Amino acid sequence: MTEEKELFACGHRACAGCSEPIAVRMILEEAGPNTIGTICTGCLEVVSTGWPETAWEIPLIHAAFENSASVASGVEVALRQLGRDDTHVIAFAGDGGTFDIGLQALSGMLERGHKILYVCLDNEAYMNTGIQRCSSTPLGTSTTTSPAGTYSIGEDRQKKPIGAICAAHCIPYTATATIAYPQDLKKKVRKALAVNGPSFLHVLVPCPTGWRFSSEETVELARLAVETGIFVLWELEGGNLQNIKVTKKPKTWRPVEDYLKQQGRYKHLFKPKKRQDVIEKIQQDVDQKLIELGITKET
Amino acid sequence: MKITIGAINDKPGSSKNYKTGSWRTLKPVINLEKCKKCWLCKQLCPEGCITKKEEGPQINYDYCKGCGICAHECTFDAIIMELEER
Ligand SMILES: Cc1ncc(C[n+]2csc(CCOP(=O)(O)OP(=O)(O)O)c2C)c(N)n1
Ligand code: SF4
Ligand code: SF4
Ligand SMILES: [Mg+2]
Numbered sequence A: 001m002t003e004e005k006e007l008f009a010c011g012h013r014a015c016a017g018c019s020e021p022i023a024v025r026m027i028l029e030e031a032g033p034n035t036i037g038t039i040c041t042g043c044l045e046v047v048s049t050g051w052p053e054t055a056w057e058i059p060l061i062h063a064a065f066e067n068s069a070s071v072a073s074g075v076e077v078a079l080r081q082l083g084r085d086d087t088h089v090i091a092f093a094g095d096g097g098t099f100d101i102g103l104q105a106l107s108g109m110l111e112r113g114h115k116i117l118y119v120c121l122d123n124e125a126y127m128n129t130g131i132q133r134c135s136s137t138p139l140g141t142s143t144t145t146s147p148a149g150t151y152s153i154g155e156d157r158q159k160k161p162i163g164a165i166c167a168a169h170c171i172p173y174t175a176t177a178t179i180a181y182p183q184d185l186k187k188k189v190r191k192a193l194a195v196n197g198p199s200f201l202h203v204l205v206p207c208p209t210g211w212r213f214s215s216e217e218t219v220e221l222a223r224l225a226v227e228t229g230i231f232v233l234w235e236l237e238g239g240n241l242q243n244i245k246v247t248k249k250p251k252t253w254r255p256v257e258d259y260l261k262q263q264g265r266y267k268h269l270f271k272p273k274k275r276q277d278v279i280e281k282i283q284q285d286v287d288q289k290l291i292e293l294g295i296t297k298e299t
Numbered sequence B: 001m002k003i004t005i006g007a008i009n010d011k012p013g014s015s016k017n018y019k020t021g022s023w024r025t026l027k028p029v030i031n032l033e034k035c036k037k038c039w040l041c042k043q044l045c046p047e048g049c050i051t052k053k054e055e056g057p058q059i060n061y062d063y064c065k066g067c068g069i070c071a072h073e074c075t076f077d078a079i080i081m082e083l084e085e086r
Helices: A020-031 A043-048 A068-081 A096-100 A103-112 A162-167 A182-194 A215-227 A256-260 A264-269 A276-292 B040-044 B069-073
Strands: A035-039 A060-062 A088-094 A117-122 A173-178 A199-204 A234-236 B026-030 B050-053 B056-059 B079-083
Touching (some): A020 A043, A020 A088, A020 A117, A020 A182, A035 A068, A043 A088, A068 A088, A068 A117, A088 A096, A096 A103, A103 A117, A103 A162, A117 A182, A162 A173, A162 A199, A162 A234, A173 A182, A173 A215, A215 B069, B026 B056, B040 B069, B069 B079
Parallel strands (some): A035 A060, A035 A088, A117 A199, A173 A199
Antiparallel strands (some): A173 A234, B026 B079, B050 B056
8 A cells, every 4th residue: 555655744742632733734745755844933932943953845935924825935936947947935823923923924925915724723821821812812712911819810911813914915725624634624625726816724723731721622622612603714815704605514512611611721610619700701802703614503 | 964055954754763663652553444444544644654555555564653633533433542562
C-alpha cells in the first residue's frame, strides 16, 4: 500500500491531544508539498521548530509574532516574479497572532490582494505563554488574565468576529472549520487555494491544556462546539455577509451547557453555585447569531 | 552547536530524532478484528504516527503520546487504552 508522505513529521512537542497538529496535517494533506509556509510565534511554532530540529517537510519561514501575513506577502510577490504560480503560500498564526497583534499585517495582506491562504488556529487564548485572554476569548471564560472569582465571571467581553472582519475586505473566500469535520475542513482548504487572491480560514482548535479537559476529548469538544452553535461552520465568497453559506447543520442543536460543562475553563459556571444567568446569556448570544445566519432550530 | 547562515534549518522532518513515545502513560491497542479500515484514527492522530497497512492501521509507539483520541473517536470500538508498562 503506497502512502502519501506526511508533511508534518512525528516528534513535535505539542501537548498530548493538541489539535493544532491535527489541523496542520489536514491542511498540508490538501495543499501538498509544493507549498511555502510562514508562521509566527505561538504554540505551533514553538512545538515544531525547536533548533536544531523541525517537524516541517515544506519550506517554512518563522516570522515575528505580528507578521506572518507580511512575510507571506513578500514570499508571494517573489514567487509570482519568478513565475512560480503553482506554489501555494500559507500563512499560519494563532488567535493572538491574528485577532490581536497581527490584525494590521493581516488587513494589509487582504487589502493588497495577495494570493495567500491565511490560517488562524484559534484556541481562544495566548496558550504558549500561559493561557492569557485574547480578543478571541469568549464571554465567561476563565483564563490567567481573566480569572473567575467571587466578583468575576471570567472574560467579560464578546469574541471578536474575525471572519466577518476579514470578509469585509471583500476577499474572494472566507471560511470557518474545525478538526472534528475533516472533509469539510479539507474541502475549504481546496477552495481557498483555488481562488485568485487572499483567503482566510478560521480554524477552531480545542486545547486540552488551556481549556482544561482530558486529552482524548479534543475532537469531541470541536464537535460539541459545532453541535451547540458556539462555533458555526460556514463559508463565504466575497464581502457580502448576506451570502454566508452554513456548511454543517446538526440534526438537533444541543444546549451550550453540554459544551461548557466539559471544560475546566467554565467550571465556575457550575460550581460552587450554578451561574444560570451567564449560561443563559451565552445561550442567547448563540441563538441570536443563528437567527442572523438565517438558521431556524427545530424544536 | 553550529548555527547555519540565517539560522536556516536544512533538515526537514528532523523532529523525528526526538521520540515522544516516552511521554505515554496509556497505550492504544488496536483490535484488527473489529477495525473496518475507515482510517479515521490516522486522520485524527495529532502525531501522525498511525500508518496504513494492508491488515489495518499500525501505531508507531516511538512517537505515540497516548492522548487517547484514536480510541475515543473510533466508531467501532476497535482501539482500547491500556496502562503503559515499561
Ligand atoms: C511582539 C511579541 N510579543 C509577545 C511575545 C510573546 N509571545 C509568544 S507566543 C505568545 C502567545 C501566542 O498566542 P497565540 O497566537 O494565540 O498562539 P497559541 O500559542 O495560543 O497557539 C506570546 C504572547 C512575542 N513573541 N512577541
Ligand atoms: S498549550 Fe494547547 S495549543 Fe499549546 S501545545 Fe498544548 S494543547 Fe496545543
Ligand atoms: S493515542 Fe493519540 S498519539 Fe497515540 S496513536 Fe492514538 S491518537 Fe495517536
Ligand atoms: Mg491561541
